[in-house]
Amino acid sequence: MQSTDSPIFKSVAVVMFFIVNLFALYLLFRGHNMPGGGFIAGVATSVAVILLSFGMGLEAAQKILRSDPIRIATWGFLIATLSGVLPMFFGLPYLTTFNYKAYELPVIGDFYIGTPLSFDIGVYMVVVGVITKVIFVIAESTSQEHRLVRIAESGYCARSEEPIEEDPLRKSEEVPIHPDK
Amino acid sequence: MIIILPVLIPLLTAICGLLVQKSSIGRRWFFGFSAWVQFGLAIYLVREAWVSGTQGLYLGGWEAPIGITLVLDMLSALMVGMATLMTLACTIYGFYEQKVEDKHPLRLPLIQLLLVGMNLSILTGDLFNLFVAFEVMLLASYALITLEADDWDVRQAFPYVAINIFGSAFFLIGCGFTYGLFGSLNFADIALQSEQMLADGEGSPYQVELLAMLMVFVFAIKAGAFPLYYWLPNSYPILPPALAGLFSGMLTKVGVYVLIRWLGTVMPHDLDFIYNVLVWVGIASMFFAVLGAVSRNFIRGILSFHIPSQIGFMLLAIGFFTPYAFAAGIFFLLHNIMAKGSLFLCGGVVTFLCGSDDLKKTGNLWVASPLLGVVFFVQAMSLAGLPPFSGFWGKYMIIREGIALGEYVLVGFALAASVLTLFSMLKIWLASFWTENPDVKPRVDDKRWRKMTYAVGGIAIVSLFMGLGAQLFVELSMMASEHVLDRVGYAESILTGREFR
Amino acid sequence: MILLTAILVGVLFAQSTYLILQRSFVRILFGIILLANAANLAVLAMSGDPSGKGVPIADGRTELSADPLPQALILTAIVIGFGVAAYFIALLYRTFLDWKTTDAGELFAKSTTDDSNSES
Incomplete structure (x- = not known):
């Protein structure tokens, strides 16, 4: 994806990236009893990342995530699952909540710490990872020609040896479906 | 506590597989080990259901009508057993199908996620969780169906x-x-309330019937019943054989399982119109699909067309709606999961050996590999329903119930469809194994096909055991049908805090 | 209000049926997205009047909050619909790159003579 030429948009995008992320964190941490939560916060963060990629180009946005978005999503998945598993070690059913209410914290106010929060953080990471990955893949494939196809071909084709039904169109010699022959 | 584990173990396995994406031998060992653990756990669950009957697990400690409930009874335990067995066999088969470095790194985690969806939709005790589980299962299957497609x-x-x-x-x-x-x-809760509603006369029975019909329509799409099966014979052959075995074995059967659960446990037992519709839909799908199978001449195509045909037998059994017919349907369901899946895997070995699964380009396989021939023959005859294999007992029970109910026309159709099944199975058998084809040289040098055959042979042994020792499995199916049809007992063991009867 | 929602659901269903029956897969995609939205609205409408139905869990103060269950259902369904739509778009895009068409008739026709399809 090309970065835009407009300097106004560029500088606004950078500032907005931080503001939207701050708002996303706010949504994440109030999500226990108020409107908000991991999913919405994740969507907000991914919107911020997409905005940044419009302003500064796709590479900048990928750099700011520091790793493959799918890895972020997987770690989030693991955190969410484990926060459900944790009570099982105490003989309680899966997903039982352990919650601790911290009163009167500075700036934040009343605040809940416990498995719901870690579950929400996991969901947040999953959503950020998946949405940004979807956007990155589609954006890359529109900027570089046939990137999706190259990914598919470089990797792993099916071991289907013959076409499902005979078709004169299909040129069987040019399809590299025998990686091990 | 233990009921959640069939969902949780595959989930954690899949996450670990996503974290370590590099293909290696160790990763394979990990997935194989996890599959064995799940299978052992599923057998333990069957024992648990045998000993203590229907029991629920309330996630997060929220009691039944409010929170998420998982329910274990005989039927769900058996289905979890089958799901894990098929996953185990297909995973091991997949190891030998491709070399380590050729493997798509996402395949194994996605199989585990598919298993999460299947196990959750089997074990779940509420409708919306069922929807979510179906979506997990379907999204994983969408990904798998396009993952390695060219x-x-x-x-x-x-x-x-x-x-x-x-x-x-x-x-x-x-x-x-x-x-x-x-x-x-x-x-x-729905089971109790629908009973209550009809007894009180408030709310029309037509509403309940309409609801039941809508859901039957949905589950029939998932199961691939007659007017809605056209997607199936074209999309399943594009899968690699290991995945095709898993898909054809389990995915459609989960639809049938949910149909059994929905009509048997949840809805009232007097929806005669729906049962009649189901019977005829079953007849139509077993007949039209088997005609499609006869017309095809490549192995995967024939086997894919057989899926809706066998679904038809199960729908027929559900449509009879007697406890015995339910037991017959459940027995047939269990048999069919193994037979169908292992036939697809056998087809994969044939493709591996001959380089094609077009019936004209295969042959000589009986000479090349008698073991594969035996495995294929056992499962093919079992699918067609010849004694003493497991398919015979399933069909026998269904047809016996049909004769007892006086439905001679339906029984005639079912037998005719069985004959056509036998015909198309023999077509594969003759063309691939029995015929001498001078153009074909089976690739027996590559030793991997042996191990693939052993993986299929494992299922074939279980299937043979099911046929020869049918007594045990018939008893299990009887118990499962008892559990499914006992709506009050089901409600009693789930909604613990209420008065009954 | 429920009547209005029901009418809206009907209109959405009609539109999505029309779109799904088109030949182009892009329109089918739009039809599917509309169908998901119609289904979500239908859940909202069918769960009835929100007033009077309290939160099923909390004791007391239930008059302040509407029935959360349909909303939870719809939220989950929206997320799932989002994932499915993303998958479908990616699949459509890849097919378009391979085949240079999204028309169902051309895609599944056996007798097309366009030779450029399996290059690229």
């Missing part, structure tokens, strides 16, 4: 994806309808 095959995924999204939308509407009608989504 550009020619990838378009065949469109009908599959489109019809399933369509079905999911109707499923969602059905959930909303149920909530509007009963104010609850818990199976046990």
Whole structure:
């Protein structure tokens, strides 16, 4: 994806990236009893990342995530699952909540710490990872020609040896479906 | 506590597989080990259901009609056993099908996620969780169906994806309808309330019937019943054999399982119109699909067309709606999962040996590998329903119940469809194994096919055991059908805090 | 209000049926997205009047909050619909790159003579 030429948009995008992320964190941490939560916060963060990629180009946005978005999503998945598993070690059913209410914290106010929060953080990471990955893949494939196809071909084709039904169109010699022959 | 584990172990396995994406031998060992653990756990669950009957698990400690409930009874335990068995066999088969470095790194995690979806939809005790589980299962299957497809095959995924999204939308509407009608989504609660509603005379029985019909439509799409099966024979052959075995074995059968659960446990037992529709839909799908199978001449195509045909037998059994017919249907369901899956895997070995599964380009295999021939023959005859294999007992029970009910026309159709099944199975057998074809030289030098055959042979042994020792499995199916049809008992063991009877 | 929602659901269903029956897969995609939205609205409408139905869990103060269950259902369904739509778009895009068409008739026709399809 090309970065835009407009300097106004560029500088606004950078500032907005931080503001939207701050708002996303706010949504994440109030999500226990108020409107908000991991999913919405994740969507907000991914919107911020997409905005940044419009302003500064796709590479900048990928750099700011520091790793493959799918890895972020997987770690989030693991955190969410484990926060459900944790009570099982105490003989309680899966997903039982352990919650601790911290009163009167500075700036934040009343605040809940416990498995719901870690579950929400996991969901947040999953959503950020998946949405940004979807956007990155589609954006890359529109900027570089046939990137999706190259990914598919470089990797792993099916071991289907013959076409499902005979078709004169299909040129069987040019399809590299025998990686091990 | 233990009921959640069939969902949780595959989930954690899949996450670990996603974290370590580099293909290696150690990663394979990990997945194989996890599959064995799950299978052992499933056997323990069957024992648990045998000993202590229906029991629930309330996630997060929220009691039944409010929170998420998982329910274990005989039927769900047996289905979890079958799901894990098929996953185990297909995983091991997949190890030998491709070399370590050729493997797509996402395949194994996605198989585990598919298993999460299947196990959750089998074990769940409320309607919306069922919807979510179906979606998990379907999304994993969408990914798997296009994961290793080349550009020619990838378009065949469109009908599959489109019809399933369509079905999911109707499923969602059905959930909303149920909530509007009963104010609850818990199976046990719906079962009680629908009974209560009809007894009190408030709310028309037509509403319940309409709801049941809507859901039957949705589950019939998932199961691939007669007018809605066109997506199936084209999309399943594009899968690699290991995945095709898993898909054909389990995915459609989960639809049948949910249908059994829905009509047997959740809905009232006097929806005669729906049962009649189901019987005829079953007859139509077993007959038209088997005609499609006869017309095809490549192995995967024939086997794919057989799936709706066998689904037809199960729908017939459900449509008879007696406890014995339910037991017959459940027995047939269990038999069919193994037979269908292992036949697809056998087809994969044939493709591996001959380089093609077009019947004209195969042959000589009986000489090349008698073991594969025996495995294929056992499962093919079992599918066609010849004694003493397991398919015979399933069909025998269904047909006996049909004769007892006086439905001679239906029985005649079912027998005719069985003959056509036998015909198309013999077509594969003759062309691939028995015929001498001078153009074909089976690739027996590559020793991997042996191990693939052993993986299939494992299922074949279980299947043979099911046929020769049918007594045990018939008893299990009888118990399962008892558990499914006992609506009050189901509600009693789930909704513990209420008065009954 | 419920009547209005019901009418809206009907209109959405009609539109999505029309779109799904088109030949182009892009329109089918739009139809599917519309169908998911119609289904979500239908859940909202079918769960009835929100007033009077309290939160099923909390004791007391239930008059302040509407029935959360349909909303939870719809939220989950929206997320799932989002994932499915993303998958479908990616699949459509890949097919378009391979085949240079999204028309169902051309895609599944056996007798097309366009040779450029399996290059690229």
